[in-house]
Amino acid sequence: MSPKLINRLLLAPAGLWLLTMLVLPIVVVVVFSFGERAQAGGYVPAFTLEQYLNLPARWKAFQNTLTLAPVGTLIVLLIAYPLAYYLAIKANPKWRTLLLILVIVPFWTSILIRSYAWIFILGGRGIPAILEFFGLEGIRLINTPFAVLAGIVYGYLPLMVFPIYVSLERLDKRLLEASADLGSPPWRSFLQITLPLSLPGVATGCMLVFILLMGEFLIPAMLGGGKVFFVGNALVDLFLQSRNWPFGSAVAVALVLVMLVSVTIYMRAIKRWGNGRDDVSLM
């Protein structure tokens, strides 16, 4: 067997998987998006741009997603970075593994069940009742954008912590010593050494969280009470309630396009920023 053939055979399973699980479904979705809804729901073949022209009817869902996904990513980053920093640099190595496991432990339970717990924590008998005890009355948390953000931060935190942790852990501590020897205060060493060297982890974490958030539907459905609507929720509704497959497909195509554009801009920005420096290479 020639090496070329072996290569092809080795790639075949992955190629077949991508073809049947990614390429074909995308083709189906694109074809459906030009069709029409059947009388009782579903799809009838047609060639019409009607579905795309109707996209503004879901403007609010896109708006919600495009606000809460970046804001959520940013908050997750702000909380995850100090945690990852502590785990990688400050924590006693004896405890490090245990602490890392604690970060993963929530993943052992389904996000659905954990979201139910949040319904009670944020509901009238949870945090609002405690706040009332301290004299803050009439605070409402559940079924608000805040509740959805809290759920997002909680659910996605580990996805951000790990890439940052990995990049910080690889950091050569001698650089920090050298910097201190040369008279740099700790905050300067952090800004000029630690932070830039951990940026690849930050970039990966942000991308991971942002892309998944753009398709999120479970957390808004559970903690938003059907009132905080993401594009994901619009899709679930179109396919599983109103059975308008062509319009659902058009919304899905639009979401993929929005995602491609925003991720491309993001990658470009990161790359340009990375190229501006000669000490770090990003991605």
Add this chain to the structure above:
Amino acid sequence: MTDTPDHISAKAFMAELERYRKGSVSRRHFLGVTGLGMATTVLGSAMPSLITRPAYAQGSIGDSVVLATWPNYHDPASFDAFTELTGAAVQVNVFGSNEEMLAKLQAGGSGWDVFVPTNYTITTYVDEGLIDPLDLSKIPNYDAASFDERFASPGTVNGMLYAASKDWGTTGMAVNTSQTNGRVLTSWKDFWEITQAEFSGRTTVHDYQLTTIGNALKSFGYSFNSVDPAELAKAEELLLAVKPHLFAITSDYQPPMRSGDAWLAMCWTGDAKQLNKDIPEIQYILGKEGGEIWSDFYAIPKGAPHLDAAYALINFLLDPAINYKEAMFHGQPVADARVNAMMSAEMMADPIIHPAAELLSALEFGAAATLTDPNRAELMARFKSA
């Protein structure tokens, strides 16, 4: 109706654990009271081989059966009894609307054996070829003569029985009267008005186009089933104005009504009965403009993977003794005279379960056209995404 609360406090749990340890209560009692029994059943059913399978007189029907139904609609004890009798564990999928059920069946591969469609949807299921007629020889407990014609007849399409009557009920509003300051709600107009005023942020509506749009239409005096574009536009205008004042759009509204987060809910008979039993301040009101009267059915989707178990389950649940226990749990009226004969006079006269005839006469059954009407579907989707 059950007396089991929907949760157990840490203190009560420890007390029960202590009683169980001392041997003063049985294991079954302990597991039942604490909810651990339910949890173990769920976990156990994920691994059917762990459950010992007793022999079933009618032969083996397999080890599982999948039921698609509505929230708070069955007594879990009935399923335990079924499993004990037949060896088949019942997997329950809960849905919030008939549209959701139809969508799953249209997409194919639902994996359901039995599902619970509402009267007005059955002709569509037949037209779309999604359900099979029932083989009555496999449901000896079905006695056509004992069912109230009004509620059972939608199960028959083109002279063939496709669906067996489960129960019936109404769609009204459940209101927590401890929050109304003496104001009495009597109409859907009141429902939408108070939601935009004193009850802002305290009302839930169904995640279900038929009732949410229907009851908005009713407040203008239009038909519950209207598909007239001008009338639907008025309903949409109202719903969009109300949306910022809603607590949630959900068909599973018992938890927020019980916790006090919500004070007013668009509500089905059974949920109203269950809520009122535990929290008497929660009262059930039918809109004086009218609204929905409905009946639900057991049906078998085409290609049900466990057909024998499906028939066994329907037959079991239609056994008048079991159906009676079910009714006591879910609090819906039943169309089967054999079951009603077992009911106490008090149950038969309960104003939530059996509202006065003049209130019922204002109500409408859902119409098949609303299920497939693209404008109603899209209106609901726009309302939710707004």
